[in-house]
Amino acid sequence: MWAQLRPLGRSPRSGGYFRQPFTQVDAELRAWFREECNRRELELQEDPFGNLAAWWVPSSNADLSKGILTGSHLDSVLDGGAFDGPLGVVSALAAIDLLRERGFVPTRPIGVGVFVEEEGSRFGVACLGSRLAAGQMSWDQAKELRDPTGIWLADAYAVAEIDPKRAKFHLPAFFLELHIEQGRDLVHRDQAIGVASKIWPHGRYRFEFIGQANHAGTTKMSDRHDPMLTYSVTALAAAKIARQRHERATFGRIEVAPNGVNAVPSKVTAWLDARSPDDAALVTLVQTIAEHGQQRARRDGTQVLMTPESVSSGVRFDPVLARLLAQGGVLELDPTRLWPLVPTQAGHDAGVMAQAGVPTAMLFVRNPTGVSHSPAEHAESADCLVGVAALAAALMQLDGAAPGNSEGTS
Ligand SMILES: [Zn+2]
Numbered sequence: 001m002w003a004q005l006r007p008l009g010r011s012p013r014s015g016g017y018f019r020q021p022f023t024q025v026d027a028e029l030r031a032w033f034r035e036e037c038n039r040r041e042l043e044l045q046e047d048p049f050g051n052l053a054a055w056w057v058p059s060s061n062a063d064l065s066k067g068i069l070t071g072s073h074l075d076s077v078l079d080g081g082a083f084d085g086p087l088g089v090v091s092a093l094a095a096i097d098l099l100r101e102r103g104f105v106p107t108r109p110i111g112v113g114v115f116v117e118e119e120g121s122r123f124g125v126a127c128l129g130s131r132l133a134a135g136q137m138s139w140d141q142a143k144e145l146r147d148p149t150g151i152w153l154a155d156a157y158a159v160a161e162i163d164p165k166r167a168k169f170h171l172p173a174f175f176l177e178l179h180i181e182q183g184r185d186l187v188h189r190d191q192a193i194g195v196a197s198k199i200w201p202h203g204r205y206r207f208e209f210i211g212q213a214n215h216a217g218t219t220k221m222s223d224r225h226d227p228m229l230t231y232s233v234t235a236l237a238a239a240k241i242a243r244q245r246h247e248r249a250t251f252g253r254i255e256v257a258p259n260g261v262n263a264v265p266s267k268v269t270a271w272l273d274a275r276s277p278d279d280a281a282l283v284t285l286v287q288t289i290a291e292h293g294q295q296r297a298r299r300d301g302t303q304v305l306m307t308p309e310s311v312s313s314g315v316r317f318d319p320v321l322a323r324l325l326a327q328g329g330v331l332e333l334d335p336t337r338l339w340p341l342v343p344t345q346a347g348h349d350a351g352v353m354a355q356a357g358v359p360t361a362m363l364f365v366r367n368p369t370g371v372s373h374s375p376a377e378h379a380e381s382a383d384c385l386v387g388v389a390a391l392a393a394a395l396m397q398l399d400g401a402a403p404g405n406s407e408g409t410s
Contacts, residue, residue, distance in 0.1 A: 001090045004032060006082065016079035016375035021050070021117040021128075022156040029074040033114055036093055042112065047169040049132040049142075050116040050162045055109045056096055062109045068398050069172035070095065070391060071113030072179060073129070073349060077121050081377025083180035087365060087384065089114055091178045095392040106399050111172065115349045122147045122156075130349040133169035134356035174321065174398050175360040177350035178387050180379055184370030185342045192383040193390055195325045196317055196362035197341040199351045200248075201282045203311035205272045207234065207251075207293065211302040213258060213266035224264050225301040228256070230293060231268040234304070237292035238272065247285050248275040248345055271309070275345045279313050315351040321361035325394050339390070346372075361394075363387060 009017045009025035019025050033052060037044045042054035053069060055062070072088025092112040099106075116129030123145040131137040145153040157164065186194050211227035235251045242249035254270040272289065276282035286306075293304040326339045342364065354360040365387040369376050 001036065001093060005029075005086055005090070008032070009076065011079065014079055014375050017076040017082060018078055019074060019076040019080070020078075020122045021075050022122075022160040022162075026075065027160065030114075033074065033089065037112070040093070040096060042096075045170075046162070046166055047133060048162070048164045048166045049129055049169070050157065050160065051129045051133050051169055052114040053111045053169070054113075055111040056106060057109045058106050064109055064111070064170040065173065067109035067111050067170070067172045068174045068176070068395055069111040069113045070176040070178070070395065071111070071115070072177050073115045073118035075117055075119050075121065077119045077373045079375065080119070080373050081180070081371075081375055083365075083367070083377050083379050084182070084372055085118060085179075087180050087379065087387075088178045091365075091384065091388045091391055094388045095395060098388060098392040099396060104396055106395075108173070108399055110395055110399070113175075113349075118349055123153055126347050127349050127352045130352040134171065134352050134358075136352060136356065171353075171356060171358055173359070175350060175353040175358045176321075176325075176363065176391065176394060176398075177348060177353075177360070178363045178365065178391050179348060179350075180372065180377060181342075181364040181367045181370075182344070182346045182372035184367070186340070186364060186366040187368060187370060189340050189342075191340055192366050192386040194340045194342045194364045194366075195322050196344050196350070196364060197322060198317060198343050199315040199347060200275045200277055200343060200345045201279050201312060201314040202273070202275045202345075202347060203282060203286065204309045205274065205286060206307045206309050207231070207270045207272060207290075208305040208307075209234070209268040209270070209293070209297070209302055210305070211264070211266060211268075211300065214264040216262040216264060219264060226264050227268045227300070227302045228265050230297050230300045230302045230304060231270050233296040234289065234293035235270070237296075238274075238289045241288050241292070242274070242285065245276070245281070245285060247277070247281065248273070249285065249289060250274075277314075277343065282311075312347065312351075315354045317350070317354055317361050318359040321359055321398075324397060325361050325363055325390065363390060363394075 009019040037054035044054045070092040073085040120126035209227035209230045211225040238249040250273045257267045290306045297304045350362045366383045
């Protein structure tokens with residue numbers, strides 16, 4: 001499977017992947033997935049938003065609301081790595097193969113899911129497909145979305161021939177997502193895989209630094225109201241504050257007006273991405289950064305306005321499921337080992353499923369470089385196989401659990 005996916009959407013120049021939703025490469029990825037599902041005689045369902053779920057059903061009248069869904073996404077960021085998303089889909093299919101090789105027959109449906117536009121690389125909303133499927137975003141909100149070239153989401157769906165009258169997505173009884181680790185926690189712990197305990201809260205904030213445009217030659221340094229200076233000091237303060245608090249703060253995008261080499265700018269707009277272990281800590285982090293901006297603004301004779309654009313609260317994964325993955329999932333691999341519980345600072349479809357009330361857990365596979373959203377992202381085959389085995393073991397144990405009640409798994 002990995003060999004078939006490797007060339008799809010790959011840039012020969014950077015070696016990175018460009019897999020945006022509802023494009024030609026997306027159609028190829030979906031065709032690949034359909035083919036893999038057909039080969040395994042899984043029952044493929046497509047929802048009105050383009051999400052895919054392929055079910056291994058024990059009987060013809062199986063109740064999908066009692067099903068266990070596992071999967072991830074096939075889209076990538078621009079110039080992303082090979083593993084972020086596809087590893088979860090490939091591992092889910094491989095786990096089904098492993099269970100079948102062992103002669104396991106499920107008593108409830110087991111499905112492989114592929115969510116659309118997880119990265120938000122085209123329409124700007126991360127986890128778009130799972131949010132729509134779970135009802136966390138309405139179609140009325142989604143239809144206002146346009147990609148950077150001005151194409152409306154509904155038109156992109158039409159081009160991809162996604163039928164809006166299809167049946168809605170079935171929320172499963174359990175959701176498991178295997179994902180490449182986007183950091184080096186597992187490297188430091190010397191573990192092939194780990195289990196997610198929680199996702200940190202995360203916010204995006206627009207900072208507007210307003211000054212006065214002026215001539216770069218004739219305006220004395222002492223007479224300027226330069227918002228670039230206010231921005232620069234705020235960005236340095238953000239890095240220092242986040243480092244001291246062991247949190248994350250990133251100014252990754254700025255716009256400068258008028259953006260001329262020979263002009264003191266009139267305005268700098270900068271977007272802050274901030275992440276903290278809990279909601280209160282995130283508020284404190286962002287307030288502290290904004291206060292540093294205000295202090296510097298008084299010195300520069302500029303103004304700072306801060307507007308939160310989106311704030312997602314944290315997600316705590318189902319502790320019973322997490323324990324099952326950490327312990328039971330490895331029984332047959334090595335009973336003396338317990339995979340570590342690790343928090344993550346990245347958002348995932350699993351977070352959306354958990355917020356929708358579906359008992360959810362995540363499994364991370366070690367990434368030796370720790371780099372993600374980049375062609376340098378990597379996982380060793382041996383670690384991936386441990387992930388598949390742990391996922392298969394967890395599916396088998398969950399199959400025996402009471403429907404929709406993860407307490408039954410303890
Ligand atoms: Zn991902």
